[in-house]
Amino acid sequence: MHLFGVIITGIGTIFLFLGNLGILRLPDVYNRVQAGTKCTTLGAFLTIIGVGIMQPAWFWKALLIAVFILVTNPIPSHAIARASRKSGVPLCDRSVVDKTREFEEYEEKG
Amino acid sequence: MSIKNRAKSFLYLFLFLVLIWLCLTSTFNRQELFSGIFISLVLALFFNESYLRLGLPPLTLKRFAFFIVYVIVLLKEIIKANFDVAYRIIHPKMPIKPGIVLIKTELKSDIAKMILANSITLTPGTFTLDILRDKILVHWINVKTEDIDEATKIIGERFERYLRVIFARNLH
Structure with missing residues (x-):
């Protein structure tokens, strides 16, 4: 059981590492938000659940923390991305489509 | 009240x-x-x-069952898409095709839309930038289609079909 927990935590740590690598490698703010918050979702989730499996007495506590992370994690990433769109941060030049204009027209139309 | x-x-x-x-x-x-x-x-x-x-609908057995299924689907999508994004990050050429697309939603209540938007954000590869009435602005790391209906089918439909049942007005 302990070994199983260690493995789960290890996988979580790998995802956390990949998330950070993504922040370094990806080209613009929006893609970095993708990496920075997404890989971290599963990373943090698995790490905490793994700790819960290693110490069965903490399992329910760990599960509760994991659920809270799952519920609250989208909000900061959404806030960062929305703020950068509102302040006009451009997309990287590898982007293929940008429907922001269409959305703004829809917004003005009321 | x-x-x-x-x-x-x-x-x-x-x-x-x-x-x-x-x-x-x-x-x-x-x-x-x-x-x-x-x-x-x-x-x-x-x-x-x-x-x-919050305006949560009254709890019934059917709603609860659909909610459980919804959570399982969400977890499955999160794991699947996490591997996808991880692969894109470690690949030396970074096969990303980022873009911002629009999708539609049929959900009416605020809390249902919030859950849908947060589910889209939780699934790696897509996240919600903004939401207005029935349109959601989504950033997509690997744009497969620019068409609004097809994008809705790929991004939103997998969650929305459960949320539609959970937040239906009158359920029998």
């Missing part, structure tokens, strides 16, 4: 808080249990109005 609604929201909130307390203390020790129930009672008394304002 009717007394019945208030009593119901009070009860749900109370049970929810007790459940959280049990998770946190993970013991059935009598002292712990009683202090937990007391604190939950006080909190539920003070906050049942804000719980009511």
